Amino acid sequence: MEETIIGGDGYPRPISPNRTRIGWIGTGVMGAAMAGRLLAAGYSLSVYARTPSQGAALAAAGAGLASSPADAAAGSNIVFTMVGHPSDVRSAVLHPITGALSALPTGGVLIDHTTSHPSLAREIAAAALARGCWSIDAPVSGGDVGARDGKLAIFAGGEDAIIQWLTPLWDILGKATAMGGPGSGQSxxxxxxxxxxxxxxxxxxxxxxxxxxxxxxxxxxxxxxxxxxxxxxxxxxxxxxxxxxxxxxxxxxxxxxxxxxxxxxxxxxxxxxxxxxxxxxxxxxxxxxxxxxxxxxxxxxxxxxxxxxxxx
The missing domain is CATH 1.10.1040.10 (N-(1-d-carboxylethyl)-l-norvaline Dehydrogenase; domain 2)
Structure with missing residues (x-):
């Protein structure tokens, strides 16, 4: 298994179901529907559900179940979070032992779909950069219907080249718009x-x-x-x-x-x-x-x- 997804140009290699491994953290109403769409599109997912029963339907559809956010990130190129509150984001991403960033391989990408603080998004982006990774804050609008139908409006903050690189995944979930630097998606x-x-x-x-x-x-x-x-x-x-x-x-x-x-x-x-x-x-x-x-x-x-x- 490759330890990095960086290509010769310094950016991640192209996304495709047969080479891109995804970690997913958060399986509530929105998260489960969004993760389900990526599974249906052929992507391999490792899912962490704080309440294990909430991950059962995704497991039945073919997802692997992770024991922690770090476990979900360890073998992944891209990690999504869709949790409840900024405190949940901080724990899931930045915890020094169990957080996703502690285990994400060099060149990996964090995508936070939770509606959270712009200041926390900037903090995560800086922490990701220090580890040789990228972070995109990308909260969504469209409710449960938009999540199920793949018609979410996605507000993406972060490096524009990475936002554009993620287009194959955004297209499964809805339509992404680059809003500016870290934190701008949350704003x-x-x-x-x-x-x-x-x-x-x-x-x-x-x-x-x-x-x-x-x-x-x-x-x-x-x-x-x-x-x-x-x-x-x-x-x-x-x-x-x-x-x-x-x-x-x-x-x-x-x-x-x-x-x-x-x-x-x-x-x-x-x-x-x-x-x-x-x-x-x-x-x-x-x-x-x-x-x-x-x-x-x-x-x-x-x-x-x-x-x-x-x-x-």
Whole structure:
């Protein structure tokens, strides 16, 4: 087995299913679907699941199961992480013994799909470079449907040549856009979440208002979705909200985390974050859901807070 994937030009050799070995860390709703698409495309995966039962379906599909993030990385050229919180990313990647970076071969590439702190992404990129590896922060948008269908929007921060090199894998998962240097992918995702939160708040309030006015919610949605009020959020979640389907593609507790980073860590390195009052309001409403015991609900469940405010 080759100890490095570096070619003569100083960059990794071309990606292909018969020569590229992948480590995957994180098998939640999004991670399992994304890893499953790479498996189906013929890639060899070594999967680490913190809860082993969550890796069972991937193992049945042909993935190997790793005992730690380092174990998943040891025989891999590329390692993906898709975990919950920045603290999980730090542990999975930077732990000196069990972290993926401790075992990734020279010339390997780390890809973090978790929505995390831009500052942590820059720290990981520096640590990877010190080991002769690369790191790309590449959070995604599109929810569970986008993950299953391979239609995720991927915000990639890091060296442009490596981002372009990863195109064969990005094309299986969705569409990647190079956003700039390390941390820029995370900043892009935070801005995305501010947009999503505002869109879901508008959708929730509109549906509560429409019902109070005696309108049929489904007919209202059909009437406005092709006009200026239409949005991707409406297409992805509109029918689910009407039907009361709040199964998670992304957890409410994660939206609290994401919007919190926008409020606390949304500025360029060394500068103050932007003032975003709408995001602050959305975060308060999502925090109310967590307080109501709905932190594991999908983000489209925001309407439940608006209904409670209206006495429903």
């Amino acid at each position: 892009s995702k935070i801005a995305n979440q501010i947009t999503v939160g505002g869109s879901l708040l508008g959708l929730s309030e509109a549906l509560v208002f429409a019902r109070a006015a005696g309108l049929d919610a489904g007919e209202f949605l059909a009437a406005v979705r092709g006009g200026a009020a239409g949005s991707a959020a409406m297409e992805i979640w509109g029918d689910r909200v009407i039907e009361g389907d709040f199964r998670p593609g992304g957890f409410v507790e994660y939206m609290v985390k994401d919007l919190g980073m926008g409020l606390e860590d949304g500025g360029e390195e060394g500068s103050s974050p932007a003032v975003v009052p709408g995001a602050a309001l959305c975060r308060q409403l999502y925090q109310a859901m967590v307080a109501n015991g709905d932190g594991k609900m999908g983000t489209q469940g925001l309407i439940t807070v608006i209904e409670r405010i209206n006495g429903k």
